Amino acid sequence: MTVVDVQQAHELAASLLQENLPRRWAHTQGVAACARRLTVVVKDKASLLETAAVLHDIGYAPPLVATGFHPFDGARYLRDAQVIDSRVVRLVANHSFALLEAEERHLHTELADEFPLPDDPLLVDALVYCDMTTTPDGESTTSEKRIAEILSRYGADSMVGRFIRRAAPEIHASVDRVRAAADAAGVML
Structure with a gap:
């Protein structure tokens, strides 16, 4: 599937997560809903944020698992198999401070080389906000409770x-x- 808009991103994520990983799909839907609430904040980048939000966890889908590190696996899939804005791919690869986890997994250099950090701090923060204030079941929470x-x-x-x-x-x-x-x-908020 070629992803060129938010609706197609939703369809792709649903096809990968809804049946096999329903709780991950619920989280993804909550993160995407949060992204829509931030439209006024991110303005003309709202579709980029929602697209990244709905695709951020596709790397958990069994057919996409290669390294076992979902931001990296999802971004590689999007880059290699899809036609999608490279800013979305970089957001997926780097969501929620993935570079720090990449260090733990000895994948920091590969992730940083293949998918440099996006150059829009507000967009990066907005995706962190959406991911880290949404429970695994798709409900709103605080970042403190989410980390706990x-x-x-x-x-x-x-x-x-x-x-x-x-x-x-x-x-x-x-x-x-x-x-x-x-x-x-x-x-x-």
């Missing part, structure tokens, strides 16, 4: 646990910046 949930699911000393503890200050800072931008735009 991740730690309880994976364990504090696991690879993901080590990553999320390192990333927590950056995640909270991203969430705070998006809230400040929303306040400035008159949007209630």
Whole structure:
């Protein structure tokens, strides 16, 4: 499938996640809904944000797993098998401070070389906000509760646990910046 718009991104993500990973699909739908609420904040980049939001976790889909690191696997799939804006691919690859987890997985150099960080800090922060304020079941939460949930699911000393503890200050800072931008735009989050 060639992804050229938000609707096609939804169709692709649904085809990969809905049946095989229904909880991941629920999370994805919640992240996409959050992205739509940030339209006034990200303005003309709203479709980029929603597209990245709906595709951010496709790397969990069994047919796409290559390295076992979902941001990398999803981005590689989008780059290699799809026609999609490279900014979306870079957002998927780098969502929620993936470079920090890539260090834990010894994939930092490969991820950074293949998918440089996007050059739009607000868009990067907005995707962090959406991902890290949405529960696995697609409900809204705080970044503090989301991080606690991740730690309880994976364990504090696991690879993901080590990553999320390192990333927590950056995640909270991203969430705070998006809230400040929303306040400035008159949007209630």
